[in-house]
Amino acid sequence: MGGTRSARRARAARARPPAPPPPPRYALNVGFNLLNKTIFGYFPFPWTVSAVHVVVGLVYCVAAYALGAKKASFGRPVTKAEFKTLLGPASMHAIGHIAANLSFAAVAISLTHTIKTLEPAFNVLLSKAILGTATPPAVMATLLPIMGGVALASASDLSFNWTGFIGAMLSNLTFGFRAVWSKAAMSSIKDLDSTAIYAYTTLISVLICVPGALIFEGPALKAGIQKAVAAEPNFYWSLATVGVLYHLYNQFAFNTLARVSPVSHGVCNVVKRIVIIGASVVFFGTKMSAQAKAGTAIAIAGTWLYTEAVQRAKPKAA
Numbered sequence: 646m647g648g649t650r651s652a653r654r655a656r657a658a659r660a661r662p663p664a665p666p667p668p669p670r671y672a673l674n675v676g677f678n679l680l681n682k683t684i685f686g687y688f689p690f691p692w693t694v695s696a697v698h699v700v701v702g703l704v705y706c707v708a709a710y711a712l713g714a715k716k717a718s719f720g721r722p723v724t725k726a727e728f729k730t731l732l733g734p735a736s737m738h739a740i741g742h743i744a745a746n747l748s749f750a751a752v753a754i755s756l757t758h759t760i761k762t763l764e765p766a767f768n769v770l771l772s773k774a775i776l777g778t779a780t781p782p783a784v785m786a787t788l789l790p791i792m793g794g795v796a797l798a799s800a801s802d803l804s805f806n807w808t809g810f811i812g813a814m815l816s817n818l819t820f821g822f823r824a825v826w827s828k829a830a831m832s833s834i835k836d837l838d839s840t841a842i843y844a845y846t847t848l849i850s851v852l853i854c855v856p857g858a859l860i861f862e863g864p865a866l867k868a869g870i871q872k873a874v875a876a877e878p879n880f881y882w883s884l885a886t887v888g889v890l891y892h893l894y895n896q897f898a899f900n901t902l903a904r905v906s907p908v909s910h911g912v913c914n915v916v917k918r919i920v921i922i923g924a925s926v927v928f929f930g931t932k933m934s935a936q937a938k939a940g941t942a943i944a945i946a947g948t949w950l951y952t953e954a955v956q957r958a959k960p961k962a963a
Contacts, residue, residue, distance in 0.1 A: 671917055673894035675924045680887045681746070682754050682929065687876040690869050691746035692862045694884070696854040698742065701888025702847040702895075719848075720841030727834050731842065734826035735849035741819035743854060744812045752809030754925035755933065755941065756802045758918045760813035762791055762944040765951045767821035775825055781958040790947030798940030803932055827899075843899040847892065915948045 684694060709718035723731070748757045766788045772778040799805055830842060862869075873880045922941065925931060933941070 671920050673890050673897065674917055675921055677887060677890040677894055678749075678754055678921050678925060679928050680883060680890065682749055682925070684880075684883055684887060685750040688869060688873040688880070689750055690858075690862050690866065691750040692743060692854070692858040693866060693869075694750075694887075695739075695743045695746045696851070696858040697884050698888045698891040699739070699847050699850040699854050701885055702892030703851050705889065705892055706844040706847060716838070717840060719844045720837055723834075723837065723845060727837070728845070730830050730833060731845050732849060734823045734830055735846040736853060737819040737823040737826065738846050739850035739853040741816045741823060742850065743857060744815035744819060746812075748809045748812030748816065751806055751812065753802065753804040753929070753931050755922045755931055756798065756804055756937075757809060757813045758922050758925075759798045759802075759941045759944055760795055760810060761817060762915075762918060762948045763795055763814070764817045764820060764914075765948060766791060767817045768824060771821045771825050781954070784951065784954040784958055787947055787951040787954045791944050791951065792947075794940045794942070794944030794947055796940070798937045798944060801934045801936035801940070803934065803937075839899040840896060843896050846899075915945060915952065918948075919945060 681694070685691070688694070706718045709715075715721070745757070745761075748760070769780045769785070769788065773780065799810060827842070827846075831839065834842070858866075870880075877883065926933065
């Protein structure tokens with residue numbers, strides 16, 4: 646019996662896809678977060694910055710396509726039915742991106758990413774509501790330390806405000822929809838790879854983010870740009886650079902999601918948040934209370950337990 650159990654564990658370990666190496670995705674993500682937050686220090690226009698991110702990404706995709714690098718861009722034209730399939734997850738991506746930037750502009754990066762550890766809880770709820778997928782009790786139990794840790798960190802974080810908190814929570818919700826619907830799109834559109842799917846996601850995001858920026862920040866944008874240029878002569882270069890970093894790290898994320906299991910992808914996200922939180926605390930000299938540090942550690946540990954519980958629940962479900 647013991648030997649059989651050991652053999653099953655060995656087969657499961659061999660079948661588990663290896664997690665992708667941290668670089669270049671982690672390096673791109675850390676670079677994006679640090680530069681993005683720096684820009685918000687002298688240009689507090691999150692709607693506009695969100696629009697710039699996706700516009701730069703679209704320019705990158707169009708240029709690659711025009712130069713013949715179709716596999717690094719749109720791949721091929723899509724049908725109306727395929728565009729409709731991509732519209733849902735791409736819309737959630739755009740809204741979630743705006744919400745995340747509203748949070749990044751309002752509070753410390755460390756708090757935003759701590760709140761975003763709640764994303765698995767939203768995935769569980771949406772998987773049940775949309776796909777009818779039941780979650781084992783052991784997996785549900787791991788959500789408790791995540792929620793407790795986020796509550797503990799939020800209650801004592803020196804930068805806390807409701808704009809930042811609600812923005813991060815809305816980002817969790819919309820990215821939950823994006824994860825569920827993107828996986829469905831990758832399965833239903835057989836001959837369109839993950840890079841092309843993200844290229845079309847970028848195109849649709851532009852159609853949402855640009856009008857939003859003009860509506861909510863347009864009247865104050867001219868004066869805001871003048872102040873930003875006065876504060877930072879390389880303002881336009883910084884915007885272009887952060888847009889490239891945003892596009893590339895998300896493209897790598899979509900490529901990773903298509904090649905590994907959701908659990909392996911989840912583990913990578915846990916490590917990513919640890920790296921980003923640590924880098925931001927050092928780079929910006931963020932002051933965190935002992936309670937905020939404890940809450941952040943508990944939330945991250947809970948997310949790790951969640952990925953492990955999901956992996957262990959798979960053989961039982963099968």
